[in-house]
Amino acid sequence: MRKIKFALLTAGILLGVFWILVGIGPRAANDFPFGYRDYVKDGFNLPQAWSTRGNGFGEPSISVLWGWPLDFLYGLGAKAGIDFSILFRLLGIVPIFALGLWGIRRLLKHYEINPIGIFVGSLFFLLNTYLILLIDGGQISIALAYSWFPTAFLTVKTSIEKSLKNKIVAGFSVAILAIFDIRFVYLLVILLGIDFVFQLIFSSKQNITKLFLEWVKAGATIALVLVGINIYWIVPVLLSKVSVLPASYQDVSQTSFLNFTSLGHSIFLLQPHWYKNVFGQVTPLLPLFVFIPILVFLAPILKRKDKMVGFWLVVAVVSIFLVKGSNPPFGEVYQWLFIHVPGFNIFRDSTKFFFLSAFSYSVLIGITTDEIVKRFSKLKFLYLILVTSYLLFLIRPVWTNQMTGLLSVPSNQKEYFNLADKLESDKSFGRILWMPSRPPLGFASSTHPGVDALRLVEKKPYASLVTGSYELLNYLRNPFAPQLLDISGIGYISYPFPDTRREELKQDNIDYYYWFLNKLESYSWLTPVKKDGNVPLLKVNNHQDKFFIPANLFWVNGSSDIYQELLKVPNFKLANNAFVFVSDNPESRNRISDFPSSLEWEHLSQNDKTKLFQLKNTAKVTYEEVSPTQYKVSVEGLTKPGVLAFSESYDPLWQINGKGSIPLYGLINGFNIEKDGQYDVYFSPQKYVMPGLLVSGLTLGMLVALLLLK
Amino acid sequence: MKNLRNISRSIFILCLICLALSVIAVFLGHEGLALRLMNAVYIFFLFGTSFYLGELFISEKN
Numbered sequence: 001m002r003k004i005k006f007a008l009l010t011a012g013i014l015l016g017v018f019w020i021l022v023g024i025g026p027r028a029a030n031d032f033p034f035g036y037r038d039y040v041k042d043g044f045n046l047p048q049a050w051s052t053r054g055n056g057f058g059e060p061s062i063s064v065l066w067g068w069p070l071d072f073l074y075g076l077g078a079k080a081g082i083d084f085s086i087l088f089r090l091l092g093i094v095p096i097f098a099l100g101l102w103g104i105r106r107l108l109k110h111y112e113i114n115p116i117g118i119f120v121g122s123l124f125f126l127l128n129t130y131l132i133l134l135i136d137g138g139q140i141s142i143a144l145a146y147s148w149f150p151t152a153f154l155t156v157k158t159s160i161e162k163s164l165k166n167k168i169v170a171g172f173s174v175a176i177l178a179i180f181d182i183r184f185v186y187l188l189v190i191l192l193g194i195d196f197v198f199q200l201i202f203s204s205k206q207n208i209t210k211l212f213l214e215w216v217k218a219g220a221t222i223a224l225v226l227v228g229i230n231i232y233w234i235v236p237v238l239l240s241k242v243s244v245l246p247a248s249y250q251d252v253s254q255t256s257f258l259n260f261t262s263l264g265h266s267i268f269l270l271q272p273h274w275y276k277n278v279f280g281q282v283t284p285l286l287p288l289f290v291f292i293p294i295l296v297f298l299a300p301i302l303k304r305k306d307k308m309v310g311f312w313l314v315v316a317v318v319s320i321f322l323v324k325g326s327n328p329p330f331g332e333v334y335q336w337l338f339i340h341v342p343g344f345n346i347f348r349d350s351t352k353f354f355f356l357s358a359f360s361y362s363v364l365i366g367i368t369t370d371e372i373v374k375r376f377s378k379l380k381f382l383y384l385i386l387v388t389s390y391l392l393f394l395i396r397p398v399w400t401n402q403m404t405g406l407l408s409v410p411s412n413q414k415e416y417f418n419l420a421d422k423l424e425s426d427k428s429f430g431r432i433l434w435m436p437s438r439p440p441l442g443f444a445s446s447t448h449p450g451v452d453a454l455r456l457v458e459k460k461p462y463a464s465l466v467t468g469s470y471e472l473l474n475y476l477r478n479p480f481a482p483q484l485l486d487i488s489g490i491g492y493i494s495y496p497f498p499d500t501r502r503e504e505l506k507q508d509n510i511d512y513y514y515w516f517l518n519k520l521e522s523y524s525w526l527t528p529v530k531k532d533g534n535v536p537l538l539k540v541n542n543h544q545d546k547f548f549i550p551a552n553l554f555w556v557n558g559s560s561d562i563y564q565e566l567l568k569v570p571n572f573k574l575a576n577n578a579f580v581f582v583s584d585n586p587e588s589r590n591r592i593s594d595f596p597s598s599l600e601w602e603h604l605s606q607n608d609k610t611k612l613f614q615l616k617n618t619a620k621v622t623y624e625e626v627s628p629t630q631y632k633v634s635v636e637g638l639t640k641p642g643v644l645a646f647s648e649s650y651d652p653l654w655q656i657n658g659k660g661s662i663p664l665y666g667l668i669n670g671f672n673i674e675k676d677g678q679y680d681v682y683f684s685p686q687k688y689v690m691p692g693l694l695v696s697g698l699t700l701g702m703l704v705a706l707l708l709l710k
Numbered sequence: 711m712k713n714l715r716n717i718s719r720s721i722f723i724l725c726l727i728c729l730a731l732s733v734i735a736v737f738l739g740h741e742g743l744a745l746r747l748m749n750a751v752y753i754f755f756l757f758g759t760s761f762y763l764g765e766l767f768i769s770e771k772n
Binding site for chain 1: 719
């Protein structure tokens with residue numbers, strides 16, 4: 001009864017702290033943009049190896065398909081007519097707190113900590129700055145992994161000396177952790193590794209072999225379950241040779257670039273971006289947080305010679321060191337681990353290790369409380385009130401409504417939803433360029449994918465239009481910009497006024513915003529659709545559909561710098577003249593023979609070029625999107641073999657009739673087409689998904705049957 | 711061995727003292743000193759944990 005009372009008290013406190021999430025109003029954050037219904041519905045599909053969600057131009061998504069079951073559930077909910085505002089609460093917020101509270105309470109109970117210790121430990125686990133900023137920043141799946149972690153750890157730990165059934169259940173719990181975020185399986189392995197070494201040291205010589213065998217058996221069973229269930233994305237990764245991680249994950253300098261955590265932040269368990277959560281704006285060390293490590297360090301002082309305390313102290317020592325990443329002291333160790341330890345490069349952002357810190361601190365604080373209550377039983381309620389008030393005081397920006405992400409009411413809601421209505425009524429394809437990046441309530445759908453203006457600069461043709469390095473968006477003021485936006489299928493540009501809760505605007509910033517906006521509104525290639533308010537929208541007068549056929553295809557030995565030259569040609573239209581830049585993609589040179597109608601730029605005279613630039617394509621292209629990885633394209637009226645342009649990010653794994661694409665304009669895909677007809681354009685790794693999914697389904701079915709029969 | 715028994719406790723107490731001093735240094739605006747004291751906190755925590763494990767190991771083996 002007492003335990004239930006404490007569980008209810010914790011739940012009540014959580015409800016009071018996170019009151020901003022109660023209700024059905026929309027909430028969104030930079031990493032968790034609002035899901036407009038059609039986009040969310042798209043999740044109700046088989047796993048797709050290509051996605052336009054992260055980047056409106058599309059990118060391979062095989063390496064993040066481990067999260068597909070969650071997407072599927074969101075899609076199912078949207079299909080059933082449930083609004084996204086309710087869906088994210090049902091599938092995100094409620095499970096984070098319910099699973100977290102249940103898991104940490106079970107673990108602390110397993111360690112035989114008294115109910116007050118369990119209460120304080122659980123409260124700390126759910127009310128620390130790390131978890132709060134995960135939720136506020138919209139990293140919902142990581143927060144889910146965080147709350148599931150204690151359950152996964154306990155299930156695996158208790159399965160080691162038990163039956164096969166327990167080991168399979170442990171495998172399931174690790175598989176669930178992998179669905180939330182596969183990186184945390186790595187953290188679980190680290191934690192279990194420490195536990196294994198710990199048990200090895202403290203077991204008698206006779207027991208070592210038995211212990212070793214039990215761990216091997218449990219490890220093998222859990223690994224088999226995990227791999228079996230995840231085979232649907234492992235097979236395409238292995239067979240299609242798609243890179244699992246972006247190139248930046250191989251770059252050791254990222255460990256410094258993304259690292260803002262000092263040793264002080266790490267010891268105080270203070271997320272360095274607390275509480276505004278603006279990248280790079282580091283909060284100084286807040287002295288009030290000092291009582292957190294004091295409560296932690298009291299555990300070994302109050303409880304002597306205890307294996308549990310010893311184990312969690314080791315976890316705390318290791319995690320404090322890892323959380324501070326490449327910062328001093330001994331920052332080189334983190335960089336060494338990043339380079340030399342297999343798989344460690346998934347932690348280029350060292351704050352992920354706050355996960356282990358928060359976990360170990362929660363247990364140690366629970367132990368400290370347990371010991372204090374035992375020694376000073378008369379003062380236990382005073383202690384309880386003091387510690388609870390202290391923890392609540394530390395996180396006061398949450399309950400005083402000062403947060404800026406998911407834990408706040410988004411600004412300009414009405415304007416964003418009006419804009420969404422306008423865009424939804426336009427059924428023709430056209431991307432939306434959000435300046436500088438897509439805001440949390442910014443509209444996106446499969447017909448109008450959202451593109452971040454700042455991320456476009458990473459693409460070579462756009463980068464070649466940028467002048468200087470201070471103001472990156474000046475490419476939009478380059479006279480060649482409309483041509484590039486045309487072939488990129490950009491249909492709209494929106495430039496919302498900056499969010500003043502997250503940015504401190506000076507008069508210069510405000511002047512610059514209005515100057516740039518007026519400049520855009522004055523261009524003849526743009527038509528203002530919505531001028532007033534904080535979310536203006538401009539329509540790009542000419543833009544290509546997702547598929548189009550340029551009249552000419554040129555192979556250029558140089559790079560996209562020739563665009564500046566082409567500006568001088570009167571009436572030049574880039575969409576009529578496709579270019580393959582061999583120096584940017586040397587391997588594309590081998591493909592010239594596949595495109596008999598193409599011409600080598602350097603072999604043409606100025607006269608030839610001028611004549612060719614006058615040609616216009618007369619063929620008509622229509623298409624049907626079967627899925628994000630397959631299109632049926634019909635071509636009519638083609639007078640000679642040509643090139644079919646497909647405006648999704650270039651990837652040689654996009655194919656027509658078994659032949660891969662070439663990089664048009666250094667940006668999108670191009671395929672050779674000889675005659676009129678229907679063509680099947682598909683992303684080749686997708687063919688491995690279905691067999692993999694079948695194996696995953698069979699594994700899941702067999703394991704469930706095994707559990708039910710046993 | 712008997713002398714080692716309470717070493718970890720003393721080290722953890724030193725750790726707490728350094729922690730308190732580092733907070734005072736932050737209050738007084740001595741960021742550099744606070745940083746050095748924080749390093750000391752971690753080193754004492756590391757040593758305290760090592761000695762704690764040592765004491766635990768000895769008592770288990772006895």
